Amino acid sequence: MFTAHHNRSLTRRLSEQYLLFGLSGLFFFTVFAVFLSRYGFLLQLIPAAVGIPLGFLLLGSFVLRRTSYWHENIERQLTRFAKSSDHSVAELRPLPTTDALAAGWNQLLARILEHSAWNGVERRLSEAVDSQQAKRWEAVFQDLTDGIAVCNSDGRIIQLNRSFATLLQQPVSKNLVGLDIIELLLGQADENSQEQIRGLGNNHATQVLEIQKSADPSQGVYRLSRTMHTGDSGSPADSIWTLRDVTQQKLAEKAREQFVFTATHELRTPLANIRAYSETLALASEIPVEEQQSFYNIINNEATRLARFIDELLNISQMEAGAITIQKHEVQLERLLSEVLEGQRPVASEKKQAFDSAIAPKLPKLMADKDKLAAALTNLISNAIKYTPVGGKVTLKVDSDSTRILFMVEDSGIGISADDLPKLCGKFFRSSDERVQAEVGTGLGLAFAHEVARLHGGSVSIRSQLNQGSCFTLEIPIR
Amino acid sequence: MSTAKRVLVAEDNVVLGDVIRFNLLRAGFATTLARTGSEALEILTEQMFDILVTDYELPGIDGEELCHRVRNELKIESLRIVMCSARGHELDRDELKTRLGIEAILFKPFSIRELIILLEDSTKTANDCGPQLISN
Numbered sequence: 284m285f286t287a288h289h290n291r292s293l294t295r296r297l298s299e300q301y302l303l304f305g306l307s308g309l310f311f312f313t314v315f316a317v318f319l320s321r322y323g324f325l326l327q328l329i330p331a332a333v334g335i336p337l338g339f340l341l342l343g344s345f346v347l348r349r350t351s352y353w354h355e356n357i358e359r360q361l362t363r364f365a366k367s368s369d370h371s372v373a374e375l376r377p378l379p380t381t382d383a384l385a386a387g388w389n390q391l392l393a394r395i396l397e398h399s400a401w402n403g404v405e406r407r408l409s410e411a412v413d414s415q416q417a418k419r420w421e422a423v424f425q426d427l428t429d430g431i432a433v434c435n436s437d438g439r440i441i442q443l444n445r446s447f448a449t450l451l452q453q454p455v456s457k458n459l460v461g462l463d464i465i466e467l468l469l470g471q472a473d474e475n476s477q478e479q480i481r482g483l484g485n486n487h488a489t490q491v492l493e494i495q496k497s498a499d500p501s502q503g504v505y506r507l508s509r510t511m512h513t514g515d516s517g518s519p520a521d522s523i524w525t526l527r528d529v530t531q532q533k534l535a536e537k538a539r540e541q542f543v544f545t546a547t548h549e550l551r552t553p554l555a556n557i558r559a560y561s562e563t564l565a566l567a568s569e570i571p572v573e574e575q576q577s578f579y580n581i582i583n584n585e586a587t588r589l590a591r592f593i594d595e596l597l598n599i600s601q602m603e604a605g606a607i608t609i610q611k612h613e614v615q616l617e618r619l620l621s622e623v624l625e626g627q628r629p630v631a632s633e634k635k636q637a638f639d640s641a642i643a644p645k646l647p648k649l650m651a652d653k654d655k656l657a658a659a660l661t662n663l664i665s666n667a668i669k670y671t672p673v674g675g676k677v678t679l680k681v682d683s684d685s686t687r688i689l690f691m692v693e694d695s696g697i698g699i700s701a702d703d704l705p706k707l708c709g710k711f712f713r714s715s716d717e718r719v720q721a722e723v724g725t726g727l728g729l730a731f732a733h734e735v736a737r738l739h740g741g742s743v744s745i746r747s748q749l750n751q752g753s754c755f756t757l758e759i760p761i762r
Numbered sequence: 763m764s765t766a767k768r769v770l771v772a773e774d775n776v777v778l779g780d781v782i783r784f785n786l787l788r789a790g791f792a793t794t795l796a797r798t799g800s801e802a803l804e805i806l807t808e809q810m811f812d813i814l815v816t817d818y819e820l821p822g823i824d825g826e827e828l829c830h831r832v833r834n835e836l837k838i839e840s841l842r843i844v845m846c847s848a849r850g851h852e853l854d855r856d857e858l859k860t861r862l863g864i865e866a867i868l869f870k871p872f873s874i875r876e877l878i879i880l881l882e883d884s885t886k887t888a889n890d891c892g893p894q895l896i897s898n
Contacts, residue, residue: 544849548819551848552775555871559781562874567788581777 301343308339353384372399430526433512434464441521450505450526464524468507473497480507487511487520493529501715504533538712542727549592553585560585598658599727602734609652609738616646616688620681623657627664636668637676646683647761651739656759659735662728663692663743663755670719671696671752683761687741690757699747707745732757766792767885768809772802772816772828773846782815782874789878799823806836813881818847829862839863842884846872 312335319327360375367374372395378385424431430447432440440460448459451471459467469477476494483490489510496503506529512521560578564570570578601607624640631638660679667677671694680691699707703714707729713719732755733743739759747753769791773779779795786793794809796802799820806814814832818825825845832838846868847853855867866880 544852547850548848551870552778555848556775556777556781558871559778559785559874563781563785566875567785578781581781585777 301347304339304343304346308336312336353378353382353388357384357388372396428528430524432459432464432524432526434522434524436520436522438464438522440464440467447524447526450528468494471496471503471505483509487513500530500533500537503528504530541713546596550589553589553592556585557582557589595658595728598655598731602727602731607655607734607738609655609735611650611652611739614649614651614653614656616649616681617642619653619657620660620679623660623664624679626661627668630665631668631677634668634671634673634675636671636674638668638678639676640679640681642679642681643683646681646688649688649759649761651759652735655735655738659732659757660690660692662732663690663757666728667692667694667696667753667755670694685761687758687760690759691754692757693752693754695752698749698751698753699745700749704745704747729755766790767812767881768792768794769813769815769881770794770796770802770805770809770811772796772799772814772820772825774798774817774820782877785874785878786881789882791881799825799828802828803831803836806832806838806841811841812885813842813844815844815846815877815881818845818849818853826858826862829864833863844868844877844880844884846870846877 312332315331315335319331356378364370364372364375372392375392375395377389377392380386380389425444427444428446430444430450432443432447434440440462443459445455448455448457451459451467453459453467465480465483468480472480472494473496476492479492480494483492489508491506491508494505494507506527508525510523510525512523560582564575564578598607620640620642624638628638664677664679671677676693676695678693680689680693682689682691697716697718699714700716703712703716706712712730729743736743736757736759741757741759744756744758745753746756767790769786771779771782771786771793773782773795774797776797779797783793783795791813794805794811796805799816800823802814802816802820803823814829816825816828820828823831825847829843829845832841832843843862843864844866845858845864848870850869853867858864858867865884868877868880
């Protein structure tokens with residue numbers, strides 16, 4: 284609340300007050316001087332001439348000080364505020380509210396302090412949010428399955444995540460910061476990959492390499508990429524390295540290639556036989572009739588083999604596309620089993636194996652897809668024959684209980700290592716055992732049997748001991 | 763032909779091996795059959811042959827390894843080699859020919875007649891020019 288008095292300017296207020304004191308002082312001094320000169324005391328006037336103006340001067344300065352006190356106080360505070368390094372509003376002090384000016388200052392100060400308090404709260408909040416975000420980013424960085432490392436221009440690691448250390452097979456406790464990244468990578472690469480890493484150079488384009496731990500890809504294949512990260516104002520570039528484990532993809536790729544190779548080999552072999560025999564029959568003259576007959580039989584057998592393989596390929600491609608369907612009908616189990624057994628008997632006898640079956644006399648009715656079931660059983664039995672040495676033993680046992688029928692294919696073959704066992708039903712999987720590699724196979728037969736069992740609501744289970752033999756059990760529920 | 767040329771056939775596919783032998787015998791070659799790479803090596807250490815017809819895929823010692831051993835261990839340089847394979851073009855024909863001194867590579871299914879003509883030509887060249895290691 285400002286009065287009219289306070290609306291006038293400071294200069295005017297000061298000059299008015301001084302003028303008032305000056306004029307009144309001059310007036311009293313003149314009256315006093317006239318009075319004294321009338322009674323001839325002019326000589327005594329000298330001390331008064333000094334004292335009275337002095338008194339007025341003192342009084343004036345006192346009034347002036349009273350008037351300008353708050354202004355000076357405010358001025359001092361503002362000067363100090365301007366000169367302080369941090370411009371902290373906390374140093375500004377409110378004034379005792381004796382004056383409208385002080386009240387105004389106090390109100391202004393209160394507003395500023397309130398504002399700065401809000402600012403402080405806001406800052407603390409945003410700091411809290413930022414640090415939480417930073418923590419979250421850090422956690423994301425650490426938990427990425429891809430390994431990431433940032434290096435300075437000398438190629439030394441500045442920052443890395445856990446996966447990077449894990450993929451390089453470095454102990455968790457070891458601090459890799461400051462180490463040379465090329466050295467680290469070289470330690471985990473085979474000769475060929477080492478050469479590639481050394482050849483990276485200083486090219487600014489992103490470089491991608493595939494590095495392998497050893498010639499055997501199952502030991503680990505990694506995709507390594509390096510991206511240059513140019514700092515501000517052309518400072519030396521940091522580099523960002525990522526490392527991804529692509530072992531599984533690589534193995535799947537290899538398995539697929541192997542499958543294509545196997546499939547073409549399997550197609551060409553009977554075709555080569557058919558061509559050779561038919562050409563012989565067409566060109567050679569005077570072949571004894573019996574020999575001719577056996578040649579025709581061979582051509583017929585090879586054509587059958589080719590047709591069977593094509594059926595298998597179709598099954599496989601259906602399985603690959605996830606498109607195998609089954610049509611359940613009542614199955615005449617005895618007939619189906621004898622067909623399967625007779626189909627495989629010649630193969631077993633060629634390897635001089637004891638090929639037997641033990642089929643329970645009374646089997647319950649089974650609703651199943653006859654062709655798919657026969658193909659699955661054929662796969663299991665032909666595998667058993669294939670991976671059992673000459674003179675070994677292969678047996679098919681069929682049994683049932685109240686809920687299911689069990690088809691058990693037992694052999695005295697090479698067996699399966701504990702390492703390979705869990706991978707066995709995967710598509711394209713073939714053991715690296717050289718006894719397995721020596722045989723022709725697609726790595727899909729067991730996967731197919733598994734799929735057929737699954738579609739019937741059953742399963743395939745495997746028991747095996749390396750070099751002792753295996754037992755594959757195909758289980759199909761009765762209903 | 764004064765003496766029959768001696769051919770060793772290394773082929774693990776029994777039916778194919780049989781028909782190759784049947785035809786080679788009829789074409790006048792003295793033919794011996796081996797079922798594996800190691801069997802072929804054994805036979806080669808004991809007897810002299812003019813030509814080796816080998817499959818690329820053989821159990822144990824494969825065709826490539828067999829040729830390598832023939833050239834580097836048995837040091838038989840005069841032996842002419844014809845390779846057949848059920849592999850397609852993933853096989854580097856020129857590299858194999860140069861490195862192992864293979865005269866020809868046939869892809870299965872190949873023609874028996876083609877094989878016989880190749881062997882006859884090869885033995886003729888051998889008569890004319892003497893043993894030759896590398897030929898295109």
